[in-house]
Amino acid sequence: MKIARYKNKMIHLDNVRREDFQKLYDDSKKGSLICPGCGEPLRMHLGIRSHPYFYHHLSKGSNCNDTTNSEPPRYEPSDSNEYIETNGFRLPKSRAVLAEEPQTSYKASQPLKITRPFSRGNASPNSVQSDYLRKLEAIGIRFDGNQEKAVVNTDGPLLILAGAGSGKTRVLTARTAYMLQEQKANPQSLMLVTFTAKAASEMKRRLISYPGMDQERIHQIVSGTFHSIFYKILLYHSKEKWSSSNLLKKEWQKEQIVKEAGRALGLDEKEFAYDLALQQIGLWKNTMVLPRQVKPDSPWEEKTSLLYERYESSKEKNGYFDFDDMLIGCHRLFSDRPQLLEQYQARFEHFLIDEFQDINKVQYELIKMLSARTKNVCAVGDDDQSIYAFRGSDPSYLLEFEKDFPGAEIVLLNQNYRSPHEIVETANTIISANQQRHKKEMKAQYAREVQPVLFYPYDEEEEATMILTDIQERIEMGASPEDFAILFRTNTASRAVFERLAASSLPFRMDQNMESFYERFMIKGMLAFFRLSLNEDHTDAIRNILPSLFLKQSIFRDLQAESILKDCSMLEALAHVRTGFAFQEQKLKKLADVVRSLSRLSPLAAIECVEKDLGYQDFIKKRGSEGNKWDKGSDDIRDLKVAAKNFENIADFVEHADHMIGMNREVKQAGKNLVKAITLSTIHRSKGLEYNTVYVLGAVDGSLPHDFALDSYRNGDPQPLEEERRLLYVAVTRAMEKLYISVPHYRRGRKANPSRFLNGLNKNL
Incomplete structure (x- = not known):
């Protein structure tokens, strides 16, 4: 159904401006859409798998159809954002001299056509030459030929290139069990290094279920993260210096x-x-x-x-000391005491290193030191999933493994047991454009004939609505909340989808370190002006505007005193501040009047007023992005403007921000105990996990790939851009059944271009 009555006018969905779909959707939830046939309220459907339409929410309305074929006037809702209110005057927004940009039309979601037909990956069966592998096979733990080779080749350096979903954890645990059972290795001579404590405990859990394994032997294996293993060494040799009380x-x-x-x-x-x-x-x-x-x-x-x-x-x-000192301290210990290093070299025969693509320099040097005698280093990793350069990780250690470990054997695990052919082929197409990588192609074991989908929301708000609609529909059809993950490049990209989920009844969880969008430094500073327009003695707001006024925090107590002495508000007290700079003092004298005027403006107009009239733009340019190449202050304010469009007045917007700050804390607290919940996560945090259905947000240039990577590429450094492509590859390969990639038309209020990483896929639409 495409016709409805809205604000006493007949509207046709085909004539609604594309940018107004979200507003119409929101108003339909408030009962503003009426069926012209029966007079009952209508809702607007805004999802991924079908074109938008109106439907009866409270009744089936089976006899109500589009009752007229006439073409109604084009829908032109009153839009307060077409004007800016300043000092009591309502002025039209400035427009470009050139012709207006053409209206964006609705673009239906598009499944990717996978051109290469499915043929089962050539996972050659193992030869089962080992008695122990026969025992594993008897309990259902099987290996393909390459996996078996990775398990049984235990002498000398070995690089296992384990693609996404290739069963690397199974291989690593089986290799450990094989050395203990069949080769009778001393468990105390094995060092098994993982990148998370969770991964270490998972390997131990699997090991205990293997034939011949027992708790005592597993406990003797030196296993854990780099930090936990090398901290124990430091603690053993210098207990007082490295006591946990000093950490x-x-x-x-x-x-x-x-x-x-x-x-x-x-x-x-x-x-x-x-x-x-x-x-x-x-x-x-x-x-x-x-x-x-x-x-x-x-x-x-x-x-x-x-x-x-x-x-x-x-x-x-x-x-x-801090956590980084544990590794540096151990490296220094071995360098200063070569005899001690020799003792550890004699003790450890084999080193098994998981997630080798994420290793950093000090970790790599420690492994080289300890393995110098035996060279029995088994490095397991995938250069296509190296995404932690900001922490010092360097995939070159994996790419150049053979240089530092001459004669190293390379085993390729290229059979994907997680995802269907359609998703695996999509991932292959994306990552194949990277130049600095081992050339490899993953093969799927099955196909589902369900293609990955590109969908095209208007902006971040509509993106969130479409995803939430799709999840709700699938849950109504029998899916469970834990089947879904919504992945994004940076935390700020999750603002709209967090707000939709928070307003729904769906359970969801997110990372404990994810701060509320409205508590970000630049956002908090902007909202502080809004808070002061509503309460001139809001102490936190006064503190939060001082940086943008280029005033020291030490002046706060002076303001308190001035407020008491002159019997005025804290906001008015700013007019009496003496800085020694005439221009700054003149600005402070006008501050109160401008801040008071904000309460009469729409939130969007108020943001623009603070930017221009109160110099917030200048503050952002000077201080906003200092030191942060990933999140610029100006980007935060553009995100805030997108959110502000949904509100008519300052009070409602501030109340909403406070509610979202509270919801952020509440969701993080509740999420600790939730098992069946939608996952809201950065791509970085999702690495190593898997979900039935994955939604990837913001696949446009500037988001994925990030602006910083694009700037680096223009300046001659391709590495950040390659890492961004690896990020998308990681996101795609989390999906076990269904994959949806969002390509919004607008991002942060500006026209967006589809991510260059999708170029190879667009040929297959």
């Missing part, structure tokens, strides 16, 4: 030290990105760059390098 376990403990150093350097706590500075310090440490070796590339890095130096000095003075 900086929490981020706030480290931030406390760098902030103290920052104050000595004159860095304002509200303005300088200390969290990013700590991330950069961690990167330097993991790549074994000492403070005196840092070569800053920017003024921000220069400040951070000074913090790095003071941070390390403070830790050393007080006897503290």
